[in-house]
Amino acid sequence: MSTLNKQVWISQIMENFYPEASFLNYAKDMTEHVENDKINLADCGFDPDVLINNTTYPIPIVQRADMPLSIELDLYETENTLVRSPEAVELAYNKLESVIYGHRMTLRAKSGQKAAHAFAPNSDTENTPILVTTGDNNGDGFKRLIPEDILKLKKKYDLLDVPYDNRYLVLDPNHVEDLILYDLKAFKDITDFKNGQPTRFAGFNILQYTKTAKYNLLAKTKLPWGAVSDANTTYGSFSFSSEEVMKADGSVKMFERIDDPELRATVVGFDKRFIALPIRNKAIGAIIAGKI
Structure with missing residues (x-):
């Protein structure tokens, strides 16, 4: 076995990553604006005035000076886990879930804590x-x-x-x-x-x-x-x-060391990019x- 099917493991990490009752479900999801684990936004200069029963024309033109913002997503890294017989784990949902569970819960907890603070x-x-x-x-x-x-x-x-x-x-x-x-x-x-x-x-x-x-x-x-x-x-x-308020998910990466000769097992760990911030x-x- 030369490699694991990373897509299977990563999709399992993201399964139910935001529980139904999580406050993060109610933040604006800006994941679509993420490129290379950065999110590009604009800090709006001001909101336009509204004229009521205006009699003066032409209506003034005021240029809005937006400030471009580029925010790098935070990097969350899990500690590595030693996995025996990864081929069997990968093919059995329950076994895979038992290995992934701790990584997902740790990433979820840290993401939520950082978001709540922000x-x-x-x-x-x-x-x-x-x-x-x-x-x-x-x-x-x-x-x-x-x-x-x-x-x-x-x-x-x-x-x-x-x-x-x-x-x-x-x-x-x-x-x-x-x-x-x-x-x-x-x-x-x-x-x-x-x-x-x-x-x-x-x-x-x-x-x-x-x-x-x-x-x-x-x-x-x-x-x-x-x-x-x-x-x-x-x-x-x-x-x-x-x-x-907003949230944005970035890349999820899996790292593995297959058939480590000293440990007589495979070692896996995960990185996840994520950020949550107030918008204005x-x-x-x-x-x-x-x-x-």
């Missing part, structure tokens, strides 16, 4: 509101999330004229608990993903994710990716408009946990 706003601005919870002590020294906090975020999105159908709120597990404890009957169903669609509350489609970005509570700023927490660190839920840093928000 979609969370960096700081509190008019276009990227960051609110602080105002509920009672949750027992760990943090203020619980209450419905009034979500309604305040709704108002921020209303002022930005974000279409209702495009609004998503991704709850941190602590905030899911807060809402259920606030009203078990009302929020148990709201925080369940049913019939392939998120449930709505206060104008938001409600989703959940376990690895949301961390914030400095005093400054209301997002901690950098991989930063170490300190006494001022808090957790939060994040929100976005589906028209204002607009209509993304967060509700972070206040401290008692």
Whole structure:
């Protein structure tokens, strides 16, 4: 056996890569714009004004100065796996799935964590509101999330004229608990993903994710990716408009060493290119946990 059928293994890696309940399903998919693992976009200079009952002609012509952007997709690499009898694995779905499973789950988890961090706003601005919870002590020294906090975020999105159908709120597990404890009957169903669609509350489609970005509570700023927490660190839920965030998949590569003489087995590993980002840093928000 000189080589493995890489296409079979790679297609298995990508199978169900975005689970039904993943917030990434609701980001704009810009994979078609990826070339050589880079995505080429344009940073729009401004939106045009709208004239009402205009009586002055000709209508002014204003040139829009778009700034070209070329973004390289992040590279995700799995650790290698030792595979006995790869020919038998390749021909049997269950065996192949058992080998691929760990690689897919690791790539999926890291991609989701990086995307959740990217979609969370960096700081509190008019276009990227960051609110602080105002509920009672949750027992760990943090203020619980209450419905009034979500309604305040709704108002921020209303002022930005974000279409209702495009609004998503991704709850941190602590905030899911807060809402259920606030009203078990009302929020148990709201925080369940049913019939392939998120449930709505206060104008938001409600989703959940376990690895949301961390914030400095005093400054209301997002901690950098991989930063170490300190006494001022808090957790939060994040929100976005589906028209204002994007994802893009790039190449998936498989590496193999066939019939290694020392290991008496075949070694396989995978690389995957992926990126997820806000498009204009607009209509993304967060509700972070206040401290008692």
